[in-house]
Amino acid sequence: MKQLLIIGCGNMGGAMLAGWLAAGADPARFAVLDPGLPAAPDGVTLYRSADDAAAADAHDAVMLGFKPQQLGALAPGLQPLTGSGVTVCSLLAGMTLAQLAQAFPDAGGHVRVMPNLAARINKSPVILLEQGLDEAARADLFSLYDLLGSAVWLDDEAQFDLVTALAGSGPGFVYRFIDALVGAAIDLGLDADTAAQLALATVDG
DSSP, rough: OEEEEHHHHHOOOOOOOOHHHHHOOGGGGGEEEOTTSSSSOOOOEESHHHHHHHHOOOOOSEEOOOOGHHHHHHHHHGGGGSOOOEEEEEHHHHHOOHHHHHHHHTEEEEEEEOOOOGGGGOOEEEEEEEEEOOOHHHHHHHHHHHTTEEEEESOOGGHHHIIIIIIIIIIHHHHHHHHHHHHHHHHHTHHHHHHHHHHHHHHHO
């Protein structure tokens, strides 16, 4: 993959980009299309419009990072960016491979991606599901997303919602568990700072 164009760089897209750069990936491998983003990290190209990104013609994969409900409105304007040879990776929760193929029919392949915000610190599980990729493209994408933590390919789309609940929503349950540990320790007489330090160390171990 020569360059990944991140379309909509919000909380998740930003966390992933930060994780890739922290892992030592070349900033030139990434570009961002987001008219509302104040600035991109050093070395990462920032486009304000799809026309500008299409004119540059520097990417061979895109990653959709906007809200799922925006797909219908945005997809027509993104067609010049998702033509033959371009892989469409999607962070859009609930959007199936069939829906992605319908929205971007000319793309070379379609990939569902489910990380969590721990991608920022390279500690995220990253669930991958694809159609239309050859083995070389699969290996290339795996090596990229594995930089964010631990990437796993799924073969059955019916399992995607299950692993989303585990890997995508799981951190929320861990946070609740940590909070409960801290609260219990405080109730037993520890000060809040010590309780938090010990609870975090316990989970980290």
